[in-house]
Amino acid sequence: MTEAPTRDTIESRRIAEGTFYDFKREVDLDKKYPGGAKSAKERFIDDVVAFLNGEGGHLIIGVEEADGVWDKFVPMSGDREKICNRYLQVIQSTIVPLPTKVNIVPIDVPGGFVLDVQVPPHWRKPYQNAMSGAFYVRAGARNRVLTVPEIREHFADFERMETDLTRLFDVFRRDLLAEDNLSSVKLLSPGPMGSLSFRSDNEDAGPRLLFGILPRQHYDRSRPRYDPSKLSQPAVAAFNGGWYPRLRGCGGGFEAASTHERLFVATDWHILGWVKHPFDFTRERPDMAAFRENLGRFIASISDFLLEARVVGPFAITLAIENLDEMEEWPRPGMANEVGDSRPSVMESLADPRLIDDFVAQVRSVLYG
Known part of the structure; x- marks a missing residue:
């Protein structure tokens, strides 16, 4: 400016x-x-x-x-x-x-x-x-x-972001969530957020939080590709506490992964990932306050990571939770199997609290009716 x-x-x-x-x-x-x-x-x-x-x-x-x-x-x-x-x-x-x-x-x-x-x-x-x-x-x-063509062109840019993230997210869910596609499975390092909440029960069962982020710079051909060896890389907070380790190379980008979480950053700056068992339980009920706090801290950490690399908004973002019917701790007959927007949200900033509040409200509505 x-x-x-x-x-x-x-x-x-x-x-x-x-x-x-x-x-x-x-x-x-x-x-x-x-x-x-x-x-x-x-x-x-x-x-x-x-x-x-x-x-x-x-x-x-x-x-x-x-x-x-x-x-x-x-x-x-x-x-x-x-x-x-x-x-x-x-x-x-x-x-x-x-x-x-x-x-x-x-x-x-x-x-x-x-x-x-x-x-x-x-x-x-x-x-x-x-x-x-x-x-x-x-x-x-x-x-x-x-002019009308100028107005349409601006709206088309956001429609393209939504469409492209939807496509990337669908491919991710179909092809990248399988454990045999993870190229570098490492334990998350403990940190100031506390110890990690590993489960001793069936690792593959239960709900899973999915996320996808597509920044405007995805389309900027003049922006350097993401390479953690050439950029200062702040730590990214893991969802359930601790920190992701340094991202390691994999097909199409870099990733950090464990048996419970995955963060993938593509060389063209889109981000995809998942978190198993995103809910804590208080008095045998899903703790929505803890979920809101964990999700807010997690998205804020990704926002800081992108700001450090001067990757700015707007961002198309998708948040979803699948396999809710596999949550043995909270059986509710007829509860939806999945919650989340089928159409990505486009936000000026990932730090916008409306992003988290709207999604938490969706999740609470499905869990508690």
Whole structure:
């Protein structure tokens, strides 16, 4: 993203309106215009949407411009945090999908402050003004309406991610889950998360958590292929405690595996894996709080692993649990054998708590009715 503006860069006219900067004298979120014209709030959202559908930028509120550069400040006063939160709440409630990285920062100027609405590059395009249904993109110092083919192209990108992950996931379930296909079976190393919960009962019976992740960089031909020998590799937390050992080479990528877990990272950055026996039992009932904690920590660890390698969103992700009818500790006649989305979710960030909460809610519904 471009350099964040300061009082000095604004007053010295080193930044000017264009693809990455826009000056607004004021934005009164409560102001209405006669004759059915767009409200000030709707126009403000149009501007933010345009940056979201472009390459990001800065919308600076409280600057009067002349010929695209600073002329004078029109400073604000009052509770800065409250004012910033009001603008951010409007952005988050009137743009779809939810933009996750927008930030609002006050800049001190004589007589008060102006606001820098920071819009980093977002990848989950197209973004839409939910008030009007409009799609805009920043084009130079102006906004323009996205064409229908452009809108379709953006949606096609996500449909392709969903389709490709579904295909990879189906092949994985069919061909890679068999133990004889594991090329490097190693015990997971104990770590600060505690000891591993190995079972003494039938290793092959019981439920199994399956996961698949496909990042945008899967399609980026300029991105280096994944090779743990050339990248700093943080540890990835195992689902039931401990850590995965260093990933070892196998067909099409690298993996860490034990009799209870497998993590596969392909050279083109898609991730697949499974975890046997994902449930702890409290008072002879599946412990959903422990499941939520383990799954959240596990996905957060994978997110950190990808961030370290600068692999960013959006991500297509699939979570599923199969063989629920083999869970002898929790027999419920008529309970579904499997739970999970048949269609992958597309998320800006793996750290989005909605991803975990939605899946846990599905699992709880199947287990407890």
